[in-house]
Amino acid sequence: MSNEKKSFWSKWTKAHDIETEEEILLDHNYDGIQELDNVLPPWWVTGFIITVIISIFYYIMIFQGHYKQEDELKAEIAEFQAYKKANPELFKENYDLPALTDAESLAAGKAIYTTNCAACHVADGGGLVGPNLTDNMWKHGGGMKNVFTTISDGVPNTAMRAWKSGGGALTAVQRQQVSSFVLSLQGTTPANPKAAEGSVKWPE
């Protein structure tokens, strides 16, 4: 080891020379185990002092309320809301989805319908609380876009809720599937059809 290196090393460890170790040997003896009275190594003491300084800074910032993670979160949410407001076109859900006609999607739509819609519209779409979905008269318009919109946004002040949000909400894909299934009921003959409602004819 070079002299220069040794001095740096010994400066940070303050290790006692092994040859003169007896000088710092404490005079108690625990079942043959003896102890050297080494000083705390400066590298350790420095680290300890740094943690003490950090803890003061930490105490002031965190426990005296200068910094709160919650505030940071709120600021980020506010920033996002402002961005969303400034760029509505980026966040508008696409209500112009194509009707799905493959068997798999229609089966998925039927399963969603049976679970969520049949109570009011009846399993075969004949209608009960809600209108008959098999005839070509609509209160809110027929065709994929209108049906998807009615299902997504619901009809305010009626039993028809918005299915895009709230508990048990359906994802866009699920709404696309169930809308496609509803359209597939067109022209079928339900067991107990409810009289046609609405004044919009679709399909003509």
Ligand code: HEC
């Ligand atoms: C709690 C009862 C209820 C449930 C559940 C319900 N609906 Fe409705 N739905 C209604 C009522 C009532 C209306 C008529 C609203 C009005 O008076 O405009 C309606 C209207 C509709 C319409 C518009 C019909 C038209 O003539 O324009 C569609 C489409 C529809 N529902 C589909 C669904 C689908 C799909 C589901 C399941 C995801 C569903 N509904 C679940 C009660 C319900």
